[in-house]
Amino acid sequence: MRLPAVGPFRRDFWRSPLRGPWLASALSSALLPLIAICAVTGFVSHWAYQPHLGGNAVFGGSAPGNGFDLYGLDWPTSPAWLYVATQGLHVITGLAAIPILLAKLWTVIPKLFENPPFRSPAHALERLSLLLLVGGSLFVFSTGVINIQVWYPFGFSFVPAHYYAAIVMLAALCLHVGLKLPVMRAAFRQRGVTRPLREDLRHTKPEPGLPGIVTSAPHAAAEPTLTRRALLGGVGAASAGLAVMTTGQVVGGPLAELAVLAPRGRGRGDGPNDFPINKTFAAANIPREKVGSDWRLLLHVTNERRAMLTREELLAMEQVTAELPIACVEGWSTTQTWSGVRLVDLARVAGVPDPSAVEVRSMQPRGALRSVTLGRGQVTHPEGMLALRVNGADLALDHGYPARVIVPALPGVHCTKWVGKMVFS
């Protein structure tokens, strides 16, 4: 079946002399490793939330099979910058992939208007799979990019949608790579892997296309106004620029000032509590009187209360001080000097000398992450603490006063603020 040869369905509609299988292959070679790193670190982030513990699972409960939870393997506490690195890589590679993805779509878009649209059942299925690949990629990238800018226009739950759409994209991508590898090999053999990069404008000719394969190479090309080197250089520069700007907010500190177009890169001043906030006290909806002098930390073992401590009593206990980062799932971090009481010492007060887990509850009345369970490695780590002070001053209300959890390599949203109760087991 052929469509009428009009508009984009006409073979000579597409005039750019740069399009073709070599350009598509070159862009794919850059795109694939970025998507691979982004995908792996995405699944790692899911693991870092330890969905197998308590009510940690953000979606679908804690039963095995709800995402790749690595079946009960605890998230490590060392190195302390582990989550900064994995989540930073996730956001950096994701953003850096966008210009390359757009250039790749520009390169192959003539194939969207292939005519005849379906040459065989195999061809039709392949195109259906491309629909999943392009739709899945645009879905995953757009929701991720919008989410890190703290805007939630989609109306569906971000985490399961982003997570499972990534699997849709990867399933289609694996098939795509498998089917297109021979085309890529043929294109590189025909044109050389890097030879087109050395051509100046006078020597920039349209790609001849590959025998027996429908490609995006033009049938009636215009004269070139750009070399392939300049095109790929521009795409690479855009990708590197986005990566560098984002690195500022991933690393935090003074470098964050480089992140001029990143949501969380901004300094707030020079005071001990002037570092970025993920959720303000006002947004947590906690009544003011709950964090006053009547505040008590409740230590439980299952339903039984074992101790009730005032902030003064906590400050009178042995204090530990450590310089540790807290890293947000949105891809930014901040490293501060925290001090407070070791979690393992609190377990001892509760009468649990060898704790295997602790459920930490915030005083927030609502919110998915107001209760979090930490595993054995986290609760027994010598720098795993209930922090009371930061940089030598009391925690500000926005940073979790009266007390918050700080554990090496723990994802930021699990560093529970405004802690009211801890249940050891």
Add this chain to the structure above:
Amino acid sequence: MRRFRERYGAAPIHLLAVLASFAVAGYALSRALDLTRNPDRIVIWLGGSIVAHDLILFPVYALLGGITVAAIVGTRTRSRLRIAALNHLRVPALLSGLLLLVWFPLIADKGERSFMRVSGLSKDVYFGRWLTITAVLFAGSALLFAIRLRRLRRD
């Protein structure tokens, strides 16, 4: 085997690979629809993103690009000067457009209320920053063009 190839259009392994891919994708899609509120919105976003890129974003920038090429270079594709002028215009334009696309929610103050509530910061600085970056990109490109122009004239 040959009859299968003729009818299907590829080797049987192709069909197996396609079905395996669809099975995984179908499973993931059904999980996404099961686990979220407003599952219909996922389908809309999935289809909408394809339409937004392939039938809106791409035609718009391709058309703008085509108009720019026609206006500056036209049929005089042998003029190195005109080609240089074109590229010194479209490179900063594309970079600025990319930044607008990626950081649109920041630049256009989308979600300002929730951002202010959770971070204690406002988004109102980003529009100015984007404008400044855009100005620097165009000015830098113009400067480079001026330098190239002098060299071209000398040759």
